[in-house]
Amino acid sequence: MASLKLWGAIAFVCLGLAGCDSDDAASTGGGGSAPTDVTFHRDVEPILQDNCLGCHYDGKIGGFSLATYEEAAPLANLIAAQTEAGLMPPWGAHDTDECHPIRPWKNDLRLSDEEISKLRAWADQGAPEGDPADAPPAYTPPPDGLANRSVELSPAVPSTVSGTSDQFTCVVYDPALTEDKWVDGIHFVAGNPIVAHHALTFRVDRARAEELSGGAPTFPCFGGSPGEIIHVWAPGTQPFELPDDVGIKLTPDQVVVVQMHYHPTGTTTETDTSKIQLRFKAEDPSYEFYVLFPGNAENAEDGLLPGPNDAGPTPEFRIPANVKDHTETMEIAVPNEIFFDIPILMVMAHMHYVGVDLKFEIHRANPPGGQEQDECFLHNPAWDFGWQRFYTFDVPIADLPTAKAGDTLKIRCRYDNTKSNPFVAQALADRNMSEPVEVLLGEETLDEMCLAPVGILVPAGIL
Ligand code: HEC
Incomplete structure (x- = not known):
């Protein structure tokens, strides 16, 4: 074939x-009649838990937490404006007049028109707290990392990120396999979230990787594809898990190369040691990805x-x-x-x-x-x-x-x-x-x- x-x-x-x-803001706003008597605990907290806290929680990429009433209330207007404009959550794909995707997506954070109207009504009503007894169960962040992972790979050397222009670096990870493996889960763990903007993971023939890198553990790589892409990571994405019976073959002749997009701070020199987690299947799958x-x-x-x-x-x-x-x-x-x-x-x-x-x-x-x-x-x-x-x-x-x-x-x-x-x-x-x-x-x-x-x-x- x-x-x-x-x-x-x-x-x-x-x-x-x-x-x-x-x-241009995406056109997701509007629609739905304005709800009355909207409170934080009953109406707003569940929306924030489901769609925002993955990034807006202590130590996460969003930069500030929206977990509690005290944290969210001062931002009520900004929250309404950002969600009406389709800017938050930040993924840019929407249901629009000319495109209605018919199948649900995994980890779909898009808000419905009704949810957006609730956030607006809450802001307009002065961000009332409501009764804490109405609150959903306390938020628990999803477990960090790939469940049941088989290996965690580290680069041979950290990458250094400085200056003011975005930097594109390929980093070689060697799983050092001795037999063929079927991968059915991949997770990229950003070492330094301040500069790690984006990562594309490829499987690459060992000889090809050596040719590209000259044997170095990292090499510059804005353009060109070092191999076959197997994973895309951006901040806030969940571990990538294939359906049952699907795998990605990795052989002893291959290494994993991650093309890192670094966004320097402009003022400091940062280092990054990001890791790759892989999960291997126990049995051969019927499908390859x-x-x-x-x-x-x-x-x-x-x-x-x-x-x-x-x-x-x-x-x-x-x-x-x-x-x-x-x-x-x-x-x-x-x-x-x-x-x-x-x-x-x-x-x-x-x-x-x-x-x-x-x-x-x-x-x-x-x-x-x-x-x-x-x-x-x-x-x-x-x-x-x-x-x-x-x-x-x-x-x-x-x-x-x-x-x-x-x-x-x-x-x-x-x-x-x-x-x-x-x-x-x-x-x-x-x-x-x-x-x-x-x-x-x-x-x-x-x-x-x-x-x-x-x-x-x-x-x-x-x-
Ligand atoms: C995938 C990660 C992610 C998710 C999910 C997310 N945000 Fe954000 N948000 C960010 C980041 C990162 C920023 C910082 C600015 C930027 O990079 O766009 C931000 C900025 C904001 C801001 C400040 C904008 C400004 O102009 O200063 C608001 C308000 C906000 N988010 C609200 C929300 C709300 C409400 C949700 C859920 C409906 C949400 N965000 C979901 C990552 C996220």
Whole structure:
């Protein structure tokens, strides 16, 4: 089944790291009539426990705690404003007018319109505390780390992070396996949360890793993909656990390489020793997990459609300088050689700093039972490079959506290449540049991408 690999290779480029976001707030606010008599303990505390305390708790990435009335009440207005604007929780994918993902996601922190209205009403009513007897059971943080882990890997040397520009470092972790293992759980443990912004984990042939690193335990790596991606970590994400009967094969000839995106403090020199936890399966699984990277079509042959700023009739991926509303759209056919339904376990969006909005849909040639002909998987109208995650469907394998030969994956990316896009402004400032430049497809920070990475399940051993 080399063709499936080839399909992945069409757009198998590194998830190069850079950042971007929209200054347009996502449209999740509004809706629902204003509730009356809202109190902290009865109405607000459960919402904060379920959706916010994972980050807004002592020592967590959110920077401040929202666990108690005394902590949350002074911020009532800010909480209402941030949730109405769709900025908190920070993940940028939403249910929108043009995209209603039909399957639930794991660890879905999105708030309903009703919950947002409650937070607003609480603020407007002066943030009343209410009766402590109405409070939900006290919050207990989820256990830190991967349950039943088999190993915890450490880098040979710590990484040093300083200066003012983001730093991209590949760190080699050697599991030193003596036999093949099937991994079904991965967790990245940030050593220094002040600077560890983001981590992509790859499995890499030992020889390839040595070639890239020159034998060093760490090496610089903004662009390019060192191997096959197996995990994406951002602050606040839970351990990655595959469904029963699914694994990722790791052989003695492979090492794990983590591409770290560090965000320096600007004033201090920090060190980071982040760890990787792996859990091995006792039995061989029926399915293997792979990530494909549909998107990044550079020309019509790859699936790029005509766009608003093409110079002539030939589609081109080119984002002119100072254009605020630029769109690139691509349609990627699942090749005819693929003879089985490919279950899609998870989806993700990926662009760099100029991108502001990504939508990913599938058009099925012959929808299998129960599946719509056109299905929107993901709309990320508040794209923020700093908050990338996989959205994993929370359904049994038999109920996962599938793709098969003849289907078409459709990806639409929007860009704002002006200085009013704060991420463009920051990227320019980092490079001592004063004006936006024309942006093309590529792996550098001021290049762009338009990718909808999908995590798929393939019968074990078929590739
Ligand atoms: C995945 C982690 C995460 C989750 C979940 C999260 N936050 Fe945050 N929040 C942050 C971080 C980090 C910041 C600091 C600013 C930033 O990086 O965006 C922040 C900032 C804030 C701010 C301050 C914004 C400002 O302008 O100063 C408020 C208010 C807030 N969050 C409220 C919430 C609420 C309410 C929820 C739940 C509905 C929530 N957050 C969920 C990580 C999170």
